Structure formats: C-alpha cells, structure tokens
Amino acid sequence: MSEEMNMMENGDLQVGDRVKGIVAKIEEKAVTVTIEGAPFDGVIPISELSSLHIEKASDSVEVGDELDLVITKVEDENYVLSKRKVDAEQAWDALEEKFESGEIIEAEVKDVVKGGLVIDLGVRGFVPASLVEDHFVESFEDYKGKVLTFKIVEMEKENNRLILSHRAVVEMEKESQKAEVMENIHPGDELKGKVQRIASFGAFVDIGGVDGLVHISQLSHEHIDKVSDVVTEGQEVTVKVLSVDRDAERISLSIKDTLPGPWDSIEDKAPKGSVHTGKVKRLVSYGAFVEVFPGVEGLVHISQIAHKHISTPHEVLSEGQEVQVKVLEVNKADKRLSLSIKELQEKEQENDYSDYDMPEESSGFSISDVIGDKLKGFKSE
Structure with a gap:
C-alpha cells in the first residue's frame, strides 16, 4: 500500500487510495469525514475506526480530527473508509523494528479480558496472564487504564497476531538491579x-x-x-x-x-557479688557451666559447688538443674564469669545457726557437774 496520497486531479478516487479526512460528524456507529478535493464525503464504519472494539464512535475520534484513511469501497456518491487499516499498516512496520531490536514499549492497558490484557499499538496487542507479572495476580481489574512497559515476544503480521510481555521487562529490570547490588555490596x-x-x-x-x-x-x-x-x-x-x-x-x-550481644553490659547485669538463678548446661570434671542469661554461661569450679569434698560435679548436680549462683568475678573481655554455689549455701547455714537457740535446760552444765561425785573419791598425794 503506497504511503503517498493517490488523488487524481479530477477528484476521481479509487479503492486502495490513501487520503486525509477531517471529522465532520460523529454518529453512534459511524463517522462522516470531508476529503479535500473529493466530490463527496466519506464514511468510516465504527468497525474501521480502531483495532480495538469500541462501543461508540465518539470513544475514538472528535469533530475536527484529521485522520489518515484508506478507501475500501466507492458507493453512490460516498466513500467507505478505514482508519484501522492505515493505523495497522503503519504500526506493523514500527513494531517489526521494535521486535528485532528488543526495544521496550510503553503503552496503556485498554482492556482486561479473559486470559490477559489488551493493548492498542495501532494493532491489537495481547498480554497473556502468565506474561503480566513475575508473580501470581488474582485479578487484573485494576490494570485497566494503567500505563505499563512491554516487550514484543511474538508477532505474525499475516495473522494479525501480536503478543506482548510486561513480565519480561520486570525480570530484565530485576536482573539489572541485582547486578548493581552485587557489584556495590x-x-x-x-x-x-x-x-x-x-x-x-x-x-x-x-x-x-x-x-x-x-x-x-x-x-x-x-x-x-x-x-x-x-x-x-x-x-x-x-x-x-x-x-x-x-x-x-x-x-x-x-x-x-x-543485635546487642549477650555479653554487652555484663558488668551491669551481673556485677560481682550479685546472685542469679541459672540452669546447669554442662558438667565437666573441673566444674559446672551455668547459664545465667541467654547466651551467657559462667563456670562454677568444683571447689565452689559444695562445702563437702566431692570428686566429680555429677555427685551433686545434673544437667538442666536450676541453681542459685553468686558472681565471684566478671571478665567481659574474655567473656568469663566465675560463679559459686557454695557461698550461698554457706550464708544459708550461717543464718540457720545464728537463729538456733540452745535449750534452757542445757545451759549451766560443766564437767564438774557431771563427774563431781567421782572426783570426791580421789585423794591427792
């Protein structure tokens, strides 16, 4: 189809000629245009206005619009014209270049249909649901009217087939972003x-x-x-x-x-002399490791477990047992706590003895009171 307007000087126009028309009148299902130099007006049926389905002709054009058209039929004092065919012819040429170069296209979503989205690029483009996003989308209703970016993934001009993908653009952008992050981290x-x-x-x-x-x-x-x-x-x-x-x-x-480490501010949490309840985590030959805070364990040396002599901590302690301990030393730098169980037991025993009173009847006894009578039988030499 020629890109030039094929108009004869005598105003004779033929089927296939390209012309420019000015919209003069808009009806519901057709548009009337004036054609410069032509003996009569032309009509564009609503089906020839756009590659997309439209309900009213006014949805596509306005009075005064100048349109590129092609004559599809010459009837009695009337031309039947198509805007859709001209748009499609021009669009396919441009789209073919974009397809070959992999260029990204920006376009508005014109409609949401079963199975995907419809895009108007001069020809009808379709975006299958699986090619809209890189994640599952439950409903595409909110996509109508959105402007998105696309890549052409399939095109067959002879079958008027144009398949687009927004997902391909999203994935490409993510890969680029990923490469940038990997480089700078x-x-x-x-x-x-x-x-x-x-x-x-x-x-x-x-x-x-x-x-x-x-x-x-x-x-x-x-x-x-x-x-x-x-x-x-x-x-x-x-x-x-x-x-x-x-x-x-x-x-x-x-x-x-x-996050703050468990040993941060340990001097404040477990100062020397403080008493804590902990859990025996491990028993070793030389003592017991007791957890006093999450992630903080201190050593109760075997000599600090009990007053009596023990050969192994297992004699008095078991793993998982809850015990009270007293802090003997704190070493934040080396993450060490020295603990004692014995010192608390010692204090308890001292308290018990101090509270214990001897019976009154036992007071005042002496050795002479007990064995005095027997001493009387001895005579000094």
Whole structure:
C-alpha cells in the first residue's frame, strides 16, 4: 500500500487510495469525514475506526480530527473508509523494528479480558496472564487504564497476531538491579531488608533486588529450633553482610551481628557479688557451666559447688538443674564469669545457726557437774 496520497486531479478516487479526512460528524456507529478535493464525503464504519472494539464512535475520534484513511469501497456518491487499516499498516512496520531490536514499549492497558490484557499499538496487542507479572495476580481489574512497559515476544503480521510481555521487562529490570547490588555490596555492610521466605535452615532476605541467606545460626544469639520463632515473611529486618560470592550470586547475611550481644553490659547485669538463678548446661570434671542469661554461661569450679569434698560435679548436680549462683568475678573481655554455689549455701547455714537457740535446760552444765561425785573419791598425794 503506497504511503503517498493517490488523488487524481479530477477528484476521481479509487479503492486502495490513501487520503486525509477531517471529522465532520460523529454518529453512534459511524463517522462522516470531508476529503479535500473529493466530490463527496466519506464514511468510516465504527468497525474501521480502531483495532480495538469500541462501543461508540465518539470513544475514538472528535469533530475536527484529521485522520489518515484508506478507501475500501466507492458507493453512490460516498466513500467507505478505514482508519484501522492505515493505523495497522503503519504500526506493523514500527513494531517489526521494535521486535528485532528488543526495544521496550510503553503503552496503556485498554482492556482486561479473559486470559490477559489488551493493548492498542495501532494493532491489537495481547498480554497473556502468565506474561503480566513475575508473580501470581488474582485479578487484573485494576490494570485497566494503567500505563505499563512491554516487550514484543511474538508477532505474525499475516495473522494479525501480536503478543506482548510486561513480565519480561520486570525480570530484565530485576536482573539489572541485582547486578548493581552485587557489584556495590561488601562484607561488613549493614543494610535494611525484608524477609522474603523462610526455610528450615534459615531465612532469605531481600536487600534491594537480590536475596541473601541468613542461616539459622545467624538469626539470634540464643539457640533456636525453628526459624519462624524469630522472623516472619514480610518482616523488615536489619542485616549485616558476612560474605559475597559474585560468581555464584550468593550473599551470606547475619541478623545476630546487628543485635546487642549477650555479653554487652555484663558488668551491669551481673556485677560481682550479685546472685542469679541459672540452669546447669554442662558438667565437666573441673566444674559446672551455668547459664545465667541467654547466651551467657559462667563456670562454677568444683571447689565452689559444695562445702563437702566431692570428686566429680555429677555427685551433686545434673544437667538442666536450676541453681542459685553468686558472681565471684566478671571478665567481659574474655567473656568469663566465675560463679559459686557454695557461698550461698554457706550464708544459708550461717543464718540457720545464728537463729538456733540452745535449750534452757542445757545451759549451766560443766564437767564438774557431771563427774563431781567421782572426783570426791580421789585423794591427792
């Protein structure tokens, strides 16, 4: 089809000729246009106004609009014209270039139909539901009227078939963002992130377009059995970068390293002389390790377990047992607490003895009172 207007000087126009028309009148199902130099007006049926289905002609054009048209039929003192065919011819040429170059197209979603979205690019473009986003979308109703970016993934001009994908653009942008993050992230960085999903071995956290793994051992200073006991999907967290493997695109993260350690301010929490209730975690030949705070264990040396001599801590203690301990020494730098069970027992015994009164009838006795009579039988030499 020629791009030039094929108008004869005598005003004779033929089927296939390209003309320009000015919208003069709009009816519900047709538009009347005037054609410069033509002996009579032309009519565009509503079906020839757009590549998309429209209910009223006024939805597509306004009076005074100048349109590129092609004559499809010449009737008695009337031309039947098509805007759709001209638009399509021009559009296919431009779309073919965009398809070959992989160019991104920006367009408005004209309609939502069963199975996807409809886009007007001079020809009808279709976006299957699976190619709209990179995640499941329950309803596309809110997409009508939205302006989105697309890539052409299939086109067959002869079959008037044009398939577009917004998902391809989203994935491409995420890959680009991921590459940028991987390039600029370094061990030691502290970042904000969102928990994307939870596994038995840890949590995957999105730190700006790329997911990093927080291993279960890096979630908390305390021992945990289940990841879901500490974090939930969608939760905002602060993480510290432990390592970056750019080749494998793997990032190791820690939440634990961003939290106060159990030994922080230990001098305030467990000053020398303070008394705490703890749990026996381990028994060894030289004493017992007692947890006084989550993540903080102190040693009760075997000599500080009981007043009586014991050969092994197992004689008086068992793992899991709850005990009271007194802090003897605090060493934050070496993360050491020296504890005593005996000193508390000692104090209890002292209190018991101080409260104990001898019976009145026992007071005043002496050795002479007991054996006095027998002494009388002895004579001094």
